[in-house]
Amino acid sequence: MALNIRQMEILDIARASGRVGVEELAERFDVTLQTIRRDLGELADQGVLDRVHGGAVLRSGVSNIGYEQRRQMYSDGKAAIARACAAEIPDNSSIILNLGTTTEAVARELLNHRNLTVITNNMNVANILVANESCDIMVAGGALRRTDGGLVGDLTTEFMAQFKPDYAIIGTSALDIDGDLLDFDMAEVRVSRAIAGLARQTFLVTDISKLSRSAPVRIISMGQLDTVFVDQRLPDSLMQKCAEWGTRVIVAD
Incomplete structure (x- = not known):
């Protein structure tokens, strides 16, 4: 038709x-x-x-929405999430930021922070934070995805394993009602899993639309996170699970 x-x-x-x-x-x-x-x-x-x-x-499926399209989607919500997340990051901290348009929004909110050490596999994050002269930036090696400036693969995972930062800030392509973070690319998922296991605290930044999407590969459970930053309140069943897990949920405004 x-x-x-x-x-x-x-x-x-x-x-x-x-x-x-x-x-x-x-x-x-x-x-x-x-x-x-x-x-x-x-x-x-x-x-x-x-x-x-x-x-x-x-419609969700087995392939992700294009990067430029994702960057424009829910931009106000992502900005609010990024502000809330950045407010939890003190100066003189070490941070890992992974792939995603919401983590890039966080990077923009960190431009006025002082004496940060940022480790990333996201070329866009590095290009944003280069404007912060007090920020030391370490960029992972790996296979470059031209579509979104991401670096992935075994070399990336090995690079990340050398660090134990104060904070890991990760995104997700989809979020299951059971609390699982989901993605499309197995190589990216391996890096995200490694990042989440390294830091003293792990933060998820995600807008509520991820609950209406699906992706085939599981990253980790929200129960393995310290804090979730979201633009709207999660469904009651998921809020209850987060409370049971001890995962803090911050609804940005």
């Missing part, structure tokens, strides 16, 4: 923001709620969106 012009525009909006709402779309296109629901149903039938309560999200 060919998409009509409105449906193509809806898909463009979803690609830019990750999610679309029925009421917002009805107002934007000046059509009824039923018309938008029908559009979203047809887009779901085409395999490009997944219906959720009140709207739809980009």
